Amino acid sequence: xxxxxxxxxxxxCQLKSEHPDAVPLCGGxxxxxxxxxxxxxxxALLDLTGVRELYEWSRYDSHVRVGAAVPYTTIIKELxxxxxxxxxxxxxxxxxxxxxxxxxxxxxxxxxxxxxALPPLLAVDAVVETVSATNRRRIPIHEFFLGPKRxxxxxxxxxxxxxxxxxxxxxxxxxxxxRNAMVIAVCSFSLALHPDTGRVxxxxxxxxxxxxxxxxxxxxxxxxxxxxxxxxxxLPDDVVRRFGELVAGAAxxxxxxxxxxxxxxxxxxxxxxxxxxxxxAEHIRRAQ
Amino acid sequence: xxxxxxxxxxELALDNRTTLLDALREHLGLTGSKKGCDHGQCGACTVxxxxxxxxxCLALAVTxxxxxxxxxxGLSDDGALHPVQQAFLDRDGFQCGYCTPGQICSAVGMLxxxxxxxxxxxxxxxxxxxxxxxxVRERMSGNLCRCGAYMNIVPAILDVADAAAGRSSA
Ligand SMILES: Cc1cc2nc3c(=O)[nH]c(=O)nc-3n(C[C@H](O)[C@H](O)[C@H](O)COP(=O)(O)OP(=O)(O)OC[C@H]3O[C@@H](n4cnc5c(N)ncnc54)[C@H](O)[C@@H]3O)c2cc1C
Ligand code: FES
Ligand code: FES
Numbered sequence: 380x381x382x383x384x385x386x387x388x389x390x391x392c393q394l395k396s397e398h399p400d401a402v403p404l405c406g407g408x409x410x411x412x413x414x415x416x417x418x419x420x421x422x423a424l425l426d427l428t429g430v431r432e433l434y435e436w437s438r439y440d441s442h443v444r445v446g447a448a449v450p451y452t453t454i455i456k457e458l459x460x461x462x463x464x465x466x467x468x469x470x471x472x473x474x475x476x477x478x479x480x481x482x483x484x485x486x487x488x489x490x491x492x493x494x495x496a497l498p499p500l501l502a503v504d505a506v507v508e509t510v511s512a513t514n515r516r517r518i519p520i521h522e523f524f525l526g527p528k529r530x531x532x533x534x535x536x537x538x539x540x541x542x543x544x545x546x547x548x549x550x551x552x553x554x555x556x557x558r559n560a561m562v563i564a565v566c567s568f569s570l571a572l573h574p575d576t577g578r579v580x581x582x583x584x585x586x587x588x589x590x591x592x593x594x595x596x597x598x599x600x601x602x603x604x605x606x607x608x609x610x611x612x613x614l615p616d617d618v619v620r621r622f623g624e625l626v627a628g629a630a631x632x633x634x635x636x637x638x639x640x641x642x643x644x645x646x647x648x649x650x651x652x653x654x655x656x657x658x659x660a661e662h663i664r665r666a667q
Numbered sequence: 668x669x670x671x672x673x674x675x676x677x678e679l680a681l682d683n684r685t686t687l688l689d690a691l692r693e694h695l696g697l698t699g700s701k702k703g704c705d706h707g708q709c710g711a712c713t714v715x716x717x718x719x720x721x722x723x724c725l726a727l728a729v730t731x732x733x734x735x736x737x738x739x740x741g742l743s744d745d746g747a748l749h750p751v752q753q754a755f756l757d758r759d760g761f762q763c764g765y766c767t768p769g770q771i772c773s774a775v776g777m778l779x780x781x782x783x784x785x786x787x788x789x790x791x792x793x794x795x796x797x798x799x800x801x802x803v804r805e806r807m808s809g810n811l812c813r814c815g816a817y818m819n820i821v822p823a824i825l826d827v828a829d830a831a832a833g834r835s836s837a
Contacts, residue, residue, distance in 0.1 A: 380683060382682055382683040382729060384729075384730070404727070406725075407725050407726060407727065408707055408722075408725055409732075410726070411686070411707075411724070411725040411726070412707060412725070413703045413704040414684070415686070415706055415724065415725075416705075416706065424683075424727075426729075426730050428729070428730050429730075452719075452785070455785070455786060456784075456785055456786075459786075468789070470788040471788055472711065473707070473809070474707075474808050474809025475720065475773070475777065475780070475806060475807075475808070475809045476707070476710060476713055476720050476721050476722045476773070476809040477722070477809065479719050479720060479721055480721055480722075480725065480726070501680070594757075602773075630751055640791070653775075
């Protein structure tokens, strides 16, 4: 096995264009599991842990740019105000040891429908910044997931960072499945309220071949909230319930060892109602 | 390549597929770190890299030259047990002992994370003033004990946390 250790992003891109089959290695919490279990035998690894740029995050024009390799631990510590949905989701990933190494870039690279960072990124219309030796692209998160564990990266491209607007309102993330190193989410849901634009954003995990947004539920709730943002009061039950139904309806879950499709739909409706109740209560609190 | 382990520099010639765990156990004879699952689920292989706990089964040794690695063998100070080691003994924080080195390294990393104000998944609002059993369980959730010695592991860690808090407030 060949092993490349670039020390700059430019060098990493150069290596990736010369060796498009080289598998990028960041925190290794997905790649190493595959290697140790012989599920994957790469001819070459491209170790990104020496590329400083990928470990940095910054704020610009009311956005945050989070380097692909920034570990969950840093997101939890430093981005809880700017990207609360992502930070809450990060707290639930794996175990403390996994969070010290695992990254959002790796979560995007694996593109698992169960990736916990992904629903919150969908809910805020994040943008994935990719880079190659010759090109830099900005891919809207809604166009990034192509199928189970397939994403829009070209063979010569690396993920450089993910961009998200600084939160303008409350955000939440919830998942079903115990919060422990042993369990992948049975299903997960993220909700972001955007009072500044009068919209809401959603993201569903583990309930379809890819993470996805519940667009009908978003349209419904945005319309219902249109006259409620200022001087907010508690939401009528039927609005909360209908939102849950529409979220559940957006999923196309399967039966597997972790749960049946029906159970997933049922659980998703509950997660949707719960996160709406939490975020709206927070919106009311902030308005007071 | 070079590995910095427990304050000593080791020159090693390794296959680049060697994990840190295998390098420690099979090349450096440091067999304290255990292999429970080899895929990040059990925590038996936990070591400290620049003070932060990681699963050594999920790290390739070649990616770690230039960093400081501490294993269970490097925690004691001139023969005096590390306070967390002592507390595990005092509280009987183990049965078979297989998970213990990982538990102890993880606890050392965890106590430092807490001191630095890192929140956990069960932390609501600001940083709690002191660790309680719930916080310890959550913060140690990456370390499994097949013998189920948690009843003694949690109090052992709380003892160390309380003692440290007592010292710093005294
Ligand atoms: C015990 C355990 C528990 C886990 N629990 C969870 C959980 O609760 N929730 C969850 O979402 N995940 C979980 N995971 C999976 C994993 O931790 C996450 O997916 C993590 O985000 C991966 O990040 P990484 O940096 O370790 O990725 P790596 O393993 O380094 O890489 C993952 C993939 O992304 C590619 N890649 C990495 N960086 C780049 C880049 N810059 N450009 C292009 N491609 C790149 C790699 O080639 C690889 O295909 C768990 C894993 C383990 C072992
Ligand atoms: S052996 Fe590394 S976590 Fe189990
Ligand atoms: S003491 Fe036996 S596994 Fe923990």
